Amino acid sequence: MTRRLQVSVDHSLCVSSHMCIGIAPGVFRAEDGGQAEVVDANAADADMVIEAGLGCPVSAIEVLDAESGEDLLD
Numbered sequence: 121m122t123r124r125l126q127v128s129v130d131h132s133l134c135v136s137s138h139m140c141i142g143i144a145p146g147v148f149r150a151e152d153g154g155q156a157e158v159v160d161a162n163a164a165d166a167d168m169v170i171e172a173g174l175g176c177p178v179s180a181i182e183v184l185d186a187e188s189g190e191d192l193l194d
């Protein structure tokens with residue numbers, strides 16, 4: 121069964137590097153101000169979303185298992 125994710129970006133931390141958008145463009149996009157926002161948390165494989173979260177230079181991304189609430193970036 122495919123794992124469903126809950127993904128968020130902390131805008132108090134995001135520095136608009138767009139690394140997450142490069143890794144998972146269907147999941148993240150740039151807002152007008154340049155910060156990332158989540159379009160569809162489940163538009164890419166969970167592994168890709170986790171990679172994007174781990175690649176964020178300021179740890180602004182949270183990736184949780186939507187059912188269990190487990191933090192998948194720990």
Ligand code: SF4
Binds near residue numbers: 134
């Ligand atoms: S990788 Fe992190 S800092 Fe860069 S745009 Fe995405 S959330 Fe923002």
